[in-house]
Amino acid sequence: MIEAEIERIVSLIRDTHLEDAEQELHSFKRNHPTHDVSYVEMILSAHQTHYQKAYDIGEHLLQIAGQDPLVRFYHARNSIAVGEWMKGLDLFDSVRGHHVFGGDLLTPYKPLWDGQDLRGKILLIACEGGIGDAVCFSRFTKQFAELGAKVILASYDGLFELLRPLQGMNAQVDLSVAIKTDFDYWVPALSCPRVLGIDYQNIDGSPYLTCPKDMKAKWQSLVTSSRPKIGLCWQGNPNFKEDYVRSIPGELFAPMVADTRYEFFKVQVNSENNSFTHPNLKDLTSSVGNPSDLAGFLSQLDLFITVDSGMAHIAGALGVKTLLLNRVMGWFTFGHKPDHENLQSTPWYNSMQILHQKRWGQWDETIARAIKSIPTLL
The missing domain is CATH 1.25.40.10 (Tetratricopeptide repeat domain)
Known part of the structure; x- marks a missing residue:
């Protein structure tokens, strides 16, 4: 009962x-x-x-x-x-190891780093979660290199080209073979701010990735307009347990894309919730082959409007001007003291502003505020 x-x-x-x-x-x-x-x-x-x-x-x-x-x-x-x-x-x-936070524990194979001297040591940072988490927390390779470590980043092979510009990284391996890699200590990526003692206000939000040159050239010919170019992403990974509360029905963006002062473009990597169309919304999804393609697309935009997704993190890491439409009780990267009334900056990405949903499950009002905010963000 x-x-x-x-x-x-x-x-x-x-x-x-x-x-x-x-x-x-x-x-x-x-x-x-x-x-x-x-x-x-x-x-x-x-x-x-x-x-x-x-x-x-x-x-x-x-x-x-x-x-x-x-x-x-x-x-x-x-x-x-x-x-x-x-x-x-x-x-x-x-609560690591209880299947509610973080990835698999590698401690049966190698010790977690807990402040030991890293000079001359090999440190493996193990990415966790989806593409967004991997992009967001890979930034900390630089801090560990400054402590003297040779840093290996274990991520996903589709991200290798995009993450290559990371400062302080000596090598990349696919996460699936991390336990077969030779290293002295390891750190779960989402633990990096804690083990480094980085306070929320001391996160470096400067751009740390660059778009591969060949992708930039490709997308220059695809994202063209004499009007300001605005990208849209309303769907995260549908396999994420909380995706149903972060993703937005595409049809709710109809009042936004109807504004012909701007030209809108969409790239919806996931097929769910992708049926919304509009004459002022160009669908470039078929041109995307990998995360570097996403970087090429984002690099051509004047503004990117998105839910909390992997694309949001790629845009922020590139320094693309971004407006994040965040759900109530957002994930911890964008959930610090949320302001449900005003545009809110975030130390994670200097180029990003956030509009938090005021009421659980109701996106119409959030999108209406986003529409009003566009002129101030361009």
Whole structure:
């Protein structure tokens, strides 16, 4: 009975029926004040943008159910949302190996780096997650090289050409063969800011990638217009568990692309949610063969408007002017003290501005604010 009711409330939250979820939770909580119910209340509060309330509930849950990996994982996100950056990173790393954060552990093969002298040592940084995470956290090769390490980056072979300009990187290997590579220590990529002691405000948001020359030449002939050129991406990787809340139905962009002062271009790498068409929206998806192609496309734009996707990170790493439409309870890279009213900058990428969704599941208002923001961003 209890588990069924909790699942029903979770389903209401997932389906964006927050008032109904709150009403049922309030009634249910009176008779069942368990930590499972408090956990659901924490999730609901965060999705209502009541971050401090969610944080306070999470603090209580740490005392009574602190070994639960999901409690620690979601409280890490609460911590980031209220500005407790290092606490959030510590909590994230505390649940590694429990299949809620990060990639596979390589520690049975080689030791994790924990501050040892890196001079003359080989350090492997193991990328995790999708393309966006790999691009975002590969920037830290430079800091480890400055500590004296010879740095190997284990990522995905499709990214090798794009990531080649990274400072401080000595070699790249595919993540699938990382355990067969010779190195002294390793670091999970998403742990880099924590182990390096980099505070949120001290992240270097300068561009660190460049578009391959042959791709730039190719896309110069494809992305052409006498009007400002704006790229659109409304779909992330549909295999990501939370994609249904970060991706936006393409049809909602109809009022935006109807503005003929601008020319719009789309590249939707994933086939889902890609049926929206418009006379003022050129589809260049068929010209994309790899991530370097995406860099070529992005390098020709005057502005890129996107959801939190791999393309968002590639654009930021290239220094392309970008407007990110971010969901409520966004992933931790863009979830630090979110401002749900105004354009918000991010230290991750100097060229990026963020508009946070005001209400869970409702994108119309966010897109309306984006339309008003375009002239100020060009």
